[in-house]
Amino acid sequence: MFRRRESVPFSFVAEADRFRSNITPPPRERTSVSQLAGRSLIGLTVVAGLVGSLILGLPALSPTQSLSHSQQTEAAHGR
16 A cells, blocks of 8 residues: 555644634525415415325224124125
8 A cells, every 4th residue: 555645734634623614604585475475375285185185084994893784784684
């Protein structure tokens, strides 16, 4: 293996972790009323979709006790 000819300034490497820039970022723009309304409408649409899918999906996930009960009563009446 070959060695590097130039040395690494370790003080620079140590200072790199705590370097602070003297340039401040530009201030954030304030959100307008229309942007807030749009974001809230999108959020409400997503929540309404999740709630609607949960409401429509719960009957499919419930055990079918009523169906098996009606089949048993029909079999008892058929005898």
